[in-house]
Amino acid sequence: MSKVLSRRDLDFLLYEWLGAESLTARERFAEHSRETFDAFLDVSQQIAERDFAPHNRAGDLAEPTFDGEKVTIIPEVSRALRVFAESGLPAAGMDAEHGGLQLPHVVQRACFLWFQAANTATSAYAMLTAGNAHLLLTHGTEEQIRRYVHPMIEGRFTGTMCLSEPQAGSSLSDVTTKATPQADGTYRIDGGKMWISGGDHELSENIIHLVLARVEGAPAGVKGLSLFIVPKRNLETGERNGVVLAGLNHKMGYRGTTNAVLAFEGAAAELVGEEGRGLAYMFHMMNEARIGVGSGAVALGYTGYLHALAYARERLQGRPVSGKDPLAPPVPIVEHPDVRRMLLASKSYVEGGLALVLYAAKLLDEPSPENDLLLDVLTPIVKAWPSQWCRLADDHAIQVHGGYGYTREYPVEQFYRDNRLNSIHEGTDGIQALDLLGRKVTMRGGAGLGLLLDRIRATASKAPAELGGPVLSAADRLAATTAKLWATGDPSSALVNATAYLDAAGHLVIAWLWLEQLLAAEGKDGDFYQGKRLAARYFVTHELPRIGPMLDLLDSGDTLLRDMDDAWLG
Amino acid sequence: MSKVLSRRDLDFLLYEWLGAESLTARERFAEHSRETFDAFLDVSQQIAERDFAPHNRAGDLAEPTFDGEKVTIIPEVSRALRVFAESGLPAAGMDAEHGGLQLPHVVQRACFLWFQAANTATSAYAMLTAGNAHLLLTHGTEEQIRRYVHPMIEGRFTGTMCLSEPQAGSSLSDVTTKATPQADGTYRIDGGKMWISGGDHELSENIIHLVLARVEGAPAGVKGLSLFIVPKRNLETGERNGVVLAGLNHKMGYRGTTNAVLAFEGAAAELVGEEGRGLAYMFHMMNEARIGVGSGAVALGYTGYLHALAYARERLQGRPVSGKDPLAPPVPIVEHPDVRRMLLASKSYVEGGLALVLYAAKLLDEPSPENDLLLDVLTPIVKAWPSQWCRLADDHAIQVHGGYGYTREYPVEQFYRDNRLNSIHEGTDGIQALDLLGRKVTMRGGAGLGLLLDRIRATASKAPAELGGPVLSAADRLAATTAKLWATGDPSSALVNATAYLDAAGHLVIAWLWLEQLLAAEGKDGDFYQGKRLAARYFVTHELPRIGPMLDLLDSGDTLLRDMDDAWLG
Structure with a gap:
């Protein structure tokens, strides 16, 4: 396999x-x-x-x-x-x-x-x-x-996206890279860009940078940003454009992808579309990249899980807790409940995450106002949930391997390091949480969240009550919590525990997708389908309950994180 | 600072x-x-x-x-x-x-x-x-x-402990290294040892290995193990003993400590104490090492937290969610609620963990039957809780630093890699869970757990009701859950969710130690003491509730992890 x-x-x-x-x-x-x-x-x-x-x-x-x-x-x-x-x-x-x-x-x-x-x-x-x-x-x-x-x-x-600058990471409104219009309708770009993946290399004849910059006189904030095409080399002459590699960043993982600091020094550029609409265009790429990042997190978690499972079936160690006869032969560690816990949890994360990214992709294939809205709501979850939980699958993969997993002689430690990036790039988990609770669930009067919850309820109603019931209850709670949070309309209190909201919504969505898989496996025999039933049961009974305390916190209206004085941190 | x-x-x-x-x-x-x-x-x-x-x-x-x-x-x-x-x-x-x-x-x-x-x-x-x-x-x-x-x-x-072998990691009963008695009362050791930290180097004149081995004819299992002193060099002649470095392991982190595969080839050895009591002696060192590992996890988490806090106060990025005036100057990121969440959570983990390891150390200074018993119960928690939660502080430290935190130009990614080992060596988290629920809370009719819960209740009774109340309830629940788990006396069902038990007990213990700190800060003014009150409140209101679903799972008697067929994993 x-x-x-x-x-x-x-x-x-x-x-x-x-x-x-x-x-x-x-x-x-x-x-x-x-x-x-x-x-x-x-x-x-x-x-x-x-x-x-x-x-x-x-x-x-x-x-x-x-x-x-x-x-x-x-x-x-x-x-x-x-x-x-x-x-x-x-x-x-x-x-x-x-x-x-x-x-x-x-x-x-x-x-x-x-x-x-x-x-x-x-x-x-x-x-x-x-x-x-x-x-x-x-x-x-x-x-x-x-x-x-x-x-x-x-x-x-090859291509890149050049958004961040040393002083402008999560906050793109602070981008200062400057675009100067030329008489021939082109532009010259000056400024520094940071964290540019694939920013320089010799893998391709040319590198096409898509660069966010501000035309002189444009308004402050994101509305003043325009998008430019800046090739590394002039397409006609092959000569270098004014794009200078100022240095490479050295990462903990994901090392094979260059990550560059680029200096744009009078670089020849073409405008994309209209001035001032740069961020809107960039979000086209950004939303795709967010789904790509979530998919990458799923992929790394999935391969980690498969490595751990194979190891757990081969590695002999210890005996069952009931019957510790030292003369009995050791058993494969997959027989120990705690190893099974890590494997089954990982299976539920990576197969749940895979279902999520494929579901999101299929929405793109059947465009409709409903599906577009649903994808908007799901995007922060597609980005952030696998970045957190499929990374945990890689963490479990190390633990299942024991000391071996911590060595570079085995592959799982690299998966763990590589996957750590996914909670950071293309908008950190915290940014996704603000996007979900601050924009996506409130837009169009909450229509997107309503649609998502309708789909969750429809699935849960078809599932066996013992698993459908908890998902229905969780959907109702999330609806009530959302309404309560926004009842005052004050973002500073509504958003203070946004991460708990993202975490809760994410686990609910994955529980729903496990019910979907359960239904798709209905009436089918064999280990594969038994595995789907097992993981669905595990996720609903062992994982979904985690969201109770998160929703309790949100419902309590606790604003400790806003009201505290940061001088008290030490 | x-x-x-x-x-x-x-x-x-x-x-x-x-x-x-x-x-x-x-x-x-x-x-x-x-x-x-x-x-x-x-x-x-x-x-x-x-x-x-x-x-x-x-x-x-x-x-x-x-x-x-x-x-x-x-x-x-x-x-x-x-x-x-x-x-x-x-x-x-x-x-x-x-x-x-x-x-x-x-x-x-x-x-x-x-x-x-x-x-x-x-x-x-x-x-x-x-x-x-x-x-x-x-x-x-x-x-x-x-x-x-x-x-x-x-x-x-310098000294080492040589327990593990390639086929015997968590399961020391499978140690096969052989000790052959010599006519002069000494022994010769033959066998292979694995994962020996500090196993070879030129940092000291000599390395004293403490080696678990089996004297020929000794019984199978841990009762047949004896402990031997095996110096790298003969103390008199300085000549190399039969201890051969077969190779070094290359770890994800903790790289500066050599980790060796050692081959013992007729190595001259002295017995420690009596034959057959090796594991009991080794547990003297092992228990100390477990507290040392927990302390190391605290230390790495603590330094990560301090780095993140300093960075969050310097780094300017974004504006408060209420009032996104793009012309307003950016604020230090410590003002954003999600950054505060990560910092305050980390503070509660590392200062809570520090309290735990110092509390455990002080028990050694006031030996008594009660204190010895309490230390026995606490040891798996001292080992495992910081390994998990203070590592999360290092994870948060990366996240607070954003992309910078993921690079090797900043120190926090190393703390994260280094700290990953602590959940593995000296007994994995899963082994600690079995030790706590399988041995420590049942020994002497549960006297150790009773003593711990008495101390927790005594503290909680003195604390303000809004924080003491939840801790009292949690202590009562843990007592009831423990009794219920062992009501049947069947280890295969009692221990199936042992990790959830360890996690719940760990969070309860830390909540207790936060109440202790709250009481020690009572009536004292200034940012430092406000910080203690803040973190105590945070831990009890945001963290302790996590244990509800864990105890629910344990109370449910769920044995999914035992009863499942591993063929269903995929």
Whole structure:
């Protein structure tokens, strides 16, 4: 069995639960069939296992270096990305008019999870490039698409998103990078950007930076931000543009992906769309990146879980607590309840997280006002929940391995380090919490949350009462808590415990998706389906109750964190 | 303010809460006074900050290497250990008859925390040596004390504990290392040992290994284990004994401490005490090591918290949620509720953990049947609770730092990696859970747990009802849950959710110790005492409620983890 990801589970979620085949009834996907979906899944697994997984550790040990001239990365990375580009996967989801195959998002997501699970650092170059291309496909001109997107699809160019600056991380309203209009309609960019993943390297002929900057005289705050295309090299001459690599950051994990400090020094740039709408455009890429980050967290947790499970079945140690006969042979550690606790919890996190990211992806395939709204509400949860809980699966994977898991001779410690980033980049967990409680559940009079809760209740009503009941109650409580929090309309009290709200909503959503899986497994026999029933029961009975104290805190209206004096912290 | 540890907090806990000065009324400590205690605390801080902290990162970046001949470690480590030995700290707690100063355990513990917080990897050599020496002082002969312990006190020798083998980690009953009696009363040791911290290096003239092995013909299981002294070099000739370094393990963190695979090949050995009592003796060192591990977890969490707090007060980013005027200047991030949540939670974990380890240490200073029993019950909590929750403080420290925290340019990511080991070595968290619920709370008819709950109730009764009440209720619930779990006497059902029990008991104990601190701060003014009141309130109102669902699970008698089929895991 693959230790990268589970094709069996993907098939279950795609076909037995989400009915991905029915998408082929839609005009956009009419050329597709289960066979074409499976072909993409097959090739993704094959390339991920053959070209991505084997250098995962090498990329961690030999991280990119910068000698003042250029960035050196182990050659396996560019080879893997070339194979990826040649497979046709980068264009698979795009419109036929751009040479794409109009593969559904949900299948693309499933395919890309293989790469993220096999080698999160190498896959990040592809993910950023795809996000960049998708933004330009939506908001760029035909000319920009031809010049920038087509070479990205062909694997000749890569892309980045340049938002943060040393003084502007979570707070993009403080971006100071300046754009100066030129007589010919182009712009020059000056300023410093920070935390640019894939910001410099020699993996591609060119790097297309999408840069948030402020045109002189633009208003303060996010409304003054515009978005620019800044290529590393002039497309015609091949000469370097004014984009200087000021240094690489050295991370705890995710080491194979360069993370750069970039100085823009009179860099030639083209405007995307209209001035002043930069952040709105960027959120196109950002929302996709947030789902990508959540997916990456799922992928790393999933591979950690599979490694832990395989180890627990092989490793002999100890005897059952009842019957400690020292002469009895030791048992595989998977027989010890505490090891099972860690494995079953991990299974419930990673398979629940996988269901979440695929559900979100399918919403994109069936656009409607309802589905768009639902995706808006779910996005902060898709980003933050796996970043926290699928990371815990990697933590458990270390613990299951014991001392071995803490060594670099085993892969799980890298998964744990790599996964730690996902709670930080593309908006920290705390930012997601403010987004969920401060914007998403209040927008359109709470219609998005209402829709989500309706879907949760509909599922819970169909499930056996012993598992459906707790989920129904939790949905009702979340509705009441939300109303109570916003009753005063005062953000400073409503948002003070926003993280508890995100945590509670996240666990409720995953409990719902476990009921969905339970129903999809109904009446089916065999270990796989028994596993789904087991994990659904576990999640509802062992995990969902965690949210009780969170909702109690929110309901209490406690504002300790607002009212305290920070001088008391020590 | 020091970012290593807080002397103000140590003073509060030692003098205002635990009344450490009153120990000087005891004959053993009659030569001491607040002044001598303070002098040891001062020198510890000074050496820790001057000789240990500065090479913490260097020891991580340049981990020990083995060239087949000898182990190379950065020279700062041996210099620091030499200063430590020359300070007199290693002998400070020992009996006057062995050249010691009979410093109370609680003061020694406070002193040693400075070294663990400044540089956990370098301090580990000293900790292991101390544990080794203490075991021999208790169970060795006068001759063994003179030959082995005195050079350890002088800093010339270091010590290890050799328990684990590749096939015997958590399960010591499977130890197969063999001891063969010689005609002269000595033994020869043959076998392989694994995970030996400080197992080989050139930091000392000699390394004294304490080795668990089985004399031929001894019974199977732990009753057949004996304990042996195996020096790396013959004390008289200086020649190498049959102890071969087979390799070093490469860890995720804690890298500065060598971790060795050792092959014993006819190594000359002396028996400690009597044959067949090896594990009982080793538990002398093991219990001390478990408290040392808990202390190390506290120390790493504490320094992480102090770094995060300092950063949060400096770093400007964003504006309060009510009043997002983009022209307003950004505020220090310590003003954002979610950052305060992470800081206040961390404060409650690390100061609560510090109270726990000092409380445990003081029990050793006032030996009595009651105190010994209480220490027995508390030991698994002292080991496991900080390993989990003070590590979370390091996790929060990364998150507070944002992207910066994830880079190796800042120190917090190392604390996080280093602290991950503490849930594994000297008995995993899962082993501690079985120890607590399976042995400690049932021994002597539950007298130990009864004593602990009595103390908790006595404190809670004195605290303001709004905080004392929840702690009283939790103590009553834990008592009832414990009785219910063991009502059937069947370990396979009683122990199935042992980890939930350990987690619940741990949070209750910390809540109790926060009430203790609240009472010790009563009537005192100023930010420091306000901080104690704030954290006590936070822990009881935001943290203690977590245990509700844990106790619910335990009360439900759920045996899912025992009854499930592991084939269902996937």
